[in-house]
Amino acid sequence: MLVNGKVWPYLNVEPRMYRFRILNGCNARILSLDIGGAPTWQIGAEGGLFDAPVLMRELVLAPAERADVIVDFSKLAGATLVMQNRALRRPISTPAPPLPQVMQIRVGANVTHGGPTTIPSSLPGRVPALGEPARTRYITLNEVAAETDHWFLNLNGMHFREPGQPITSTETPAVATVEDWVYVNVTEDTHPMHTHLVTFQVVGRTPFDVEAYQNTYGGPSGVPGGIDPQPFATGPMLPPDPDERGFKDTVKVNPGYFTRIRARFELPGGVTAPQTYVHHCHIVEHEDNDMMRPFSVMP
Numbered sequence: 001m002l003v004n005g006k007v008w009p010y011l012n013v014e015p016r017m018y019r020f021r022i023l024n025g026c027n028a029r030i031l032s033l034d035i036g037g038a039p040t041w042q043i044g045a046e047g048g049l050f051d052a053p054v055l056m057r058e059l060v061l062a063p064a065e066r067a068d069v070i071v072d073f074s075k076l077a078g079a080t081l082v083m084q085n086r087a088l089r090r091p092i093s094t095p096a097p098p099l100p101q102v103m104q105i106r107v108g109a110n111v112t113h114g115g116p117t118t119i120p121s122s123l124p125g126r127v128p129a130l131g132e133p134a135r136t137r138y139i140t141l142n143e144v145a146a147e148t149d150h151w152f153l154n155l156n157g158m159h160f161r162e163p164g165q166p167i168t169s170t171e172t173p174a175v176a177t178v179e180d181w182v183y184v185n186v187t188e189d190t191h192p193m194h195t196h197l198v199t200f201q202v203v204g205r206t207p208f209d210v211e212a213y214q215n216t217y218g219g220p221s222g223v224p225g226g227i228d229p230q231p232f233a234t235g236p237m238l239p240p241d242p243d244e245r246g247f248k249d250t251v252k253v254n255p256g257y258f259t260r261i262r263a264r265f266e267l268p269g270g271v272t273a274p275q276t277y278v279h280h281c282h283i284v285e286h287e288d289n290d291m292m293r294p295f296s297v298m299p
Contacts, residue, residue, distance in 0.1 A: 047247025142222025
């Protein structure tokens with residue numbers, strides 16, 4: 001395990017609070033981090049600060065997910081801690097084998113520098129309501145011919161570029177409009193779906209009958225996009241996890257669930273529509289083979 005480019009390093013800290021910004025830069029491994037038992041509050045994610053701190057037992061980060069946290073070592077003077085990568089709780093699934101030890105943290109005896117001293121009751125981050133979506137799009141995550149020479153993954157039953165064809169977008173939101181995207185996972189892995197350009201709010205996850213959905217709509221390249229999985233739901237939509245309180249650009253799409261996100265597709269200042277970006281699974285082996293699609297923001 002590399003941390004800041006070093007193999008199983010150690011970090012010297014004082015017995016006080018620290019603010020850490022943690023990025024899962026693994027190519028495939030989903031991490032469930034326990035910072036040596038030290039009390040940890042998450043205060044932000046990819047889209048900035050939360051509106052209030054969240055006390056976390058562990059930080060579950062898929063590739064590309066980030067966590068802004070405050071860790072309290074004030075009652076651990078003289079201790080040597082090991083940051084652990086714990087076993088993941090279902091339904092989260094990772095293709096990587098276990099790797100439990102991440103790094104060592106050595107807590108000194110004295111405080112010589114300043115830092116956070118209290119956990120605030122509120123934060124300047126906001127979670128504004130985006131309003132009702134102008135459109136809902138259903139995007140399927142497929143794995144085809146696993147463990148064979150023809151193995152590939154895809155979104156909407158399509159390659160990023162079909163042979164002999166130009167790259168075309170199947171998702172075409174109008175500029176400044178709000179849309180819901182529903183990622184329908186019919187594979188056995190959790191996929192960290194990452195959107196370029198926009199941050200989004202996680203609306204929730206709904207369990208569904210994957211086999212029935214596949215048997216009804218599946219083809220040689222998987223299930224095509226645009227097909228509502230709601231008739232196959234096996235329970236109510238579950239709310240976002242506590243660490244999904246704010247805005248994000250990466251969401252864990254778990255097997256056996258369809259995951260709904262909501263975003264406003266605004267372009268940067270001075271940029272006019274149409275503009276094309278991508279969304280993809282952030283497991284490197286998946287995005288390269290071929291779980292990535294372009295989307296175009298239209299006038």
